[in-house]
Amino acid sequence: ADVKKIAVIAGDGIGPEVVGEALKVLKKTEELFGYQFETEHGLFGGIAIDEKGTPLPQETLDICKNADAVLLGAVGGPKWDNNSKELRPETGLLGIRKALGLFSNIRPANVFDCLKEASTLKPEVLEGTDLIVVRELTGGIYFGEKFRREGANGEEAVDTCVYNVTEVERIVRQAFEIAQTRRKKLASVDKANVLETSRLWREVVNRIAPEYADVELEHVLVDNCAMQLLRRPSSFDVIVTENMFGDILSDEAAMLTGSIGMLSSASLGEGSFGLYEPVHGSAPDIAGQGISNPIATILSVALMFRLTFGYHEAAKVIEDAVENVLNAGHRTGDIAVDKSKAIGTVEMGDLIIAAM
């Protein structure tokens, strides 16, 4: 049989709890669809710093490289925030992206009907919002040279933002292709009126755009995009942008849906390999209490099924199960209006499995 290998990185904070429920869902799809998954667990982030002295141990990287896909919980927490750079969870995150060649971060921001009220935006503005931010993930100012030096006015720090034509082209093509499967609109976000990397970015976009003539393209300056996301969120379909802008805009977009506890993400490279994780963080304040919301991680499994394995039917079964459980009124604390009726992490996982 076709055994799929999944590297499982539970990570820190609520990571292990939410990943636990996602693994139960995975198991359930084995029963229902006859799939076979082989999971291998790796240490990563804060827990890896504590146990192995590095946020990204070589064993973990090897497990990921050996796998068809990676399921990640969440990493980080105040415990490691003041560590030196090499001993910080984020350094592991940047390291794993680079080492696995995950140049593309796919961040859907859609509104769950039953959660519309959770947004701080007016429901009529949010109506119909369903967008994807495609963020370049292994280039730009994140990975350029960084250093300190003595300048004329005292110590100075330098970060370098670099993009080459190849890097821009592959992410932009991917975004065009995603737009082709959706509402066929692409917003390319840059700061071409100031940055040289943005001018290169825009040149590449304009050069390849004719190959995707069925997609309506607009160029949006990053400051304007931050505004338009608030003013007309539903008018966006796919947004493609560089690493730093994508970090900011994808979080803004996620927050405006009001559904941040529900959003999943994929980080992709060449081929079908991908790393899947919830958008929310490790939430150290509620870790270990069994009250976290496992839905974003469960939906990350569905995203993995779609984008890496092509298991569309099973993905739909998971997504529908989540929707049915929500429609039946079940809520974890983060999304409950009446907190006294909130259910726990395991209970939510069990309900979803029962609904599959």
Added chain:
Amino acid sequence: ADVKKIAVIAGDGIGPEVVGEALKVLKKTEELFGYQFETEHGLFGGIAIDEKGTPLPQETLDICKNADAVLLGAVGGPKWDNNSKELRPETGLLGIRKALGLFSNIRPANVFDCLKEASTLKPEVLEGTDLIVVRELTGGIYFGEKFRREGANGEEAVDTCVYNVTEVERIVRQAFEIAQTRRKKLASVDKANVLETSRLWREVVNRIAPEYADVELEHVLVDNCAMQLLRRPSSFDVIVTENMFGDILSDEAAMLTGSIGMLSSASLGEGSFGLYEPVHGSAPDIAGQGISNPIATILSVALMFRLTFGYHEAAKVIEDAVENVLNAGHRTGDIAVDKSKAIGTVEMGDLIIAAM
């Protein structure tokens, strides 16, 4: 008598119309308070490109340098968007900031009670929102070295982000001082988990914070700030950040108030000199129709009175007049609920003057 010199740069699009009304307000304060203003007009932006072949002619710069303050309308428009870099209005904007040493951009984002409904945010979320973004304006990736080069993977573009200790210290001190005159809360925004310039930024903030012990300081990562502005806008008082982050966050903050046609801004250097302008752009689509909203520019005069001239009483008279006219129900098209009752630019200006 104490004659104040004001350089007036009407600029492009609706710039001349809105500046026209602001100058009427200025004149009115001469009558009411016995002030004396000497205005000198300069070409800048698109119109300067057309008439002088450069967005920032030396004469204009000299007029500004000779003045106590600058009043700017708006610059730019599609006509010049595809020009080469030296012939673009934005290049003039960056040039004037650098040439006049305007290292600090003060962007208040407050909600006008009568316009609360114009925001896409829920009124109860917006309630009490009154924040100021203090943006560093002459450093960072905007002004670092930029170039193209041939790399291993084809052509590449490079931008450099540089900050020295002195640059960070002066803007952060200014932000602390502004916070001391307000609700005494400062959020310093950076990306210290990734950028070296942000780590330097945070070090400087932490080093000088004890001198402002009455101000409550929080460090917020830029992606998180983009989210928190949506989730808890009213909890922010003063936000201080570097140039690129400030560009994005100040526009997000302005938009969420729903009052973008009403917001003014100041760009300051050492001493009392400042450049004042509305936050909105040149709106080429409605230029010349006499329907633009002059309030942001009129309030920019009030801001100039406060920050450069110390004319607090007159500033209050202008601000109160604006509020009274709005409370009486008068609206330009951009802020009118019933567009058929909208009044024009000149009519709005006249009403405000009459109310002073």
